Structure formats: structure tokens, C-alpha cells
Amino acid sequence: MSDLQIVSFIAASLLIIIVPGVDFALVTRQTVRYGRQAGFVVLAGLFAAALVHASLATAGLxxxxxxxxxxxxxxxxxxALYLLYLGGTILWATRPRRAAPATQPVTVAAGGAGTGLDATEPARNAPVAEDPHVARRSFVMGVTSQLLNVKVVVFYVSFVPQFVKPGDGAAARTAVLAATFIGLAVLWWACYILLIDRLHPWLTRPPVLRAIERLTGLILIVLAIRIALSH
Structure with a gap:
């Protein structure tokens, strides 16, 4: 690849990475609610799934x-069904409720085991370091959403080959470009998570947090519908 092609690939990759999507919604939601550790666990899930996609693309599968x-x-x-489930669960968890008697503590885990969507808990009251369930749920969300994302599959099939010359060594060049894209994505999301964590005193205020939760749910549902209707 020429220097111009490398620059073009990096520029195009960064543009694709920063456009908000499923990963943006999930990273933002988990980081705001549980702190940067949960955000990095989601990122780890996204990274693991991205490696799977890159490997499949390199092998031609x-x-x-x-x-x-x-x-x-x-x-x-x-x-689409998985995103619809996540979005619907978040919205259901943020629905208005009548206040419970002060003498009866209320514990609600609206998302159920394994989802990480216990949105009715106070923000940041279950950091990853103290609740391994949050880490497991965050990782599963990242892995599953990325593995089932057809847009990622199409990206590796249609975008990366544009910068790979057919012939001997094509698979190796594809792997290098895929690794470059994943590295740029990890760097971007790491910086984003740290930024969100710096803003958490404001973002975790009840009205703001409630708005983030509901917006996240709506975004996931809209994305699910778009994916379901796409061809």
C-alpha cells in the first residue's frame, strides 16, 4: 500500500468508528451507570468480537x-431481536413507578440475569470491582451485540478489500488492515470512556441519567428496526 492509501484507510476508518451506533449506546450507558471499569469491560467484549469478525474475514468466511x-x-x-430486547428492557426499567413504603426496601433487577440492564438501581452503586455480575453482563453485551451486527460483517467484506490488492499475501494484508482498524477503535473508545468518566458527577444526576437511559433504549430499538428492515 502507498502512503496515500494508508492515510485514506485511517481517515475512513476513523470516520466509521466515531459515527454513533450500537457500540456508542452501550458504552455510554454502562460507563455512565457503573463507571469507567464497566465501560472498559464493554470495550473488551467489543474487542473480542471484533477479533472474531476479523479472523473470519481474513479466512474468507x-x-x-x-x-x-x-x-x-x-x-x-x-x-435485530437482541437490540430490540436490550432497548425494550431499558425503557421498561425506566417507566414511572409509585413510591414504595419507606419501611420496605425495594430491589429491582429489571433486566434479569446476564443482561446488565438493572436500570432501576441508583447510578454507580455497583462498580465492577465490587460486583462481578456487572462485569460479566457488560462483557456479554459487548460481545453479543458485536457478533450479531451484520454491518460489521459487511464492513470487513466490502470496505477492507478496497485497500487490498488481490494475489499472494492478500490474507496477510487483510489481517494487518483489520488489526489497524481494531486498534484505532480501541484507542477511540478508551478516550471516550475516560471523557465520560470525568463528566460522571453531572451525567449521574437523576434527571440526566433518566434521560440517558430512555434515549439509549430508544436508540437501540430504532437501530433494531433499521437492521430488521435492511437487506
């Missing part, structure tokens, strides 16, 4: 998935 209407549709529908 992603192209086979995209070329198979049945498999592609199954992945698209599964991804």
Missing part, C-alpha cells in the same frame, strides 16, 4: 456468509 441469503438473514434477524 465472512464473504461466504454475506453471499448466503439464509445465513445473512438469520444473523440480521438475530441481531
Amino acid at each position: 465472512s464473504a461466504l456468509l454475506v453471499s448466503s441469503p439464509g445465513l445473512y438473514t438469520a444473523l440480521r434477524v438475530a441481531g
Whole structure:
């Protein structure tokens, strides 16, 4: 690759990375509610899933998935249903409730085990360092949302090959470009998580947190509908 191609790839990659999407919604939500540790755990899940996608693309399996209407549709529908579930659970957890008697403590885990969507808990009252369940849920959210994201599959099939010359060594060049993209994404999200963590005294104020929760739920539902209706 020429220097111009490398610069073009990096610039295009950064543009793709910073455009808000599923990863933006989940990283923001978990970081605001549980702190930067939860945000980095989500990022670890995204990173692990990205490595899987990159490996499949390098081996040529992603192209086979995209070329198979049945498999592609199954992945698209599964991804849409998962996002719909996450978004719906968040919105359900933020619904108005009647106040409970002061003598009876209330504990609600609206998201259920394994979702990380216990949105009715006070913000940041269960940091990852003290609640391993938060870490597990955050990681599962990152991995699952990324693995079921058909847009990531299409990215590796349609975008990366534009910068790879066919022939000997094509797989190695694809792997290098995929690793570069993943590295840029990790760097971007790490900086974003640290920024959100610095703003947490304001972001965790009840009205602001409630707005973030509801906006996150709506974004995930809208993205789920868009994915379900896409072809």
C-alpha cells in the first residue's frame, strides 16, 4: 500500500468508528451507570468480537456468509431481536413507578440475569470491582451485540478489500488492515470512556441519567428496526 492509501484507510476508518451506533449506546450507558471499569469491560467484549469478525474475514468466511441469503438473514434477524430486547428492557426499567413504603426496601433487577440492564438501581452503586455480575453482563453485551451486527460483517467484506490488492499475501494484508482498524477503535473508545468518566458527577444526576437511559433504549430499538428492515 502507498502512503496515500494508508492515510485514506485511517481517515475512513476513523470516520466509521466515531459515527454513533450500537457500540456508542452501550458504552455510554454502562460507563455512565457503573463507571469507567464497566465501560472498559464493554470495550473488551467489543474487542473480542471484533477479533472474531476479523479472523473470519481474513479466512474468507465472512464473504461466504454475506453471499448466503439464509445465513445473512438469520444473523440480521438475530441481531435485530437482541437490540430490540436490550432497548425494550431499558425503557421498561425506566417507566414511572409509585413510591414504595419507606419501611420496605425495594430491589429491582429489571433486566434479569446476564443482561446488565438493572436500570432501576441508583447510578454507580455497583462498580465492577465490587460486583462481578456487572462485569460479566457488560462483557456479554459487548460481545453479543458485536457478533450479531451484520454491518460489521459487511464492513470487513466490502470496505477492507478496497485497500487490498488481490494475489499472494492478500490474507496477510487483510489481517494487518483489520488489526489497524481494531486498534484505532480501541484507542477511540478508551478516550471516550475516560471523557465520560470525568463528566460522571453531572451525567449521574437523576434527571440526566433518566434521560440517558430512555434515549439509549430508544436508540437501540430504532437501530433494531433499521437492521430488521435492511437487506
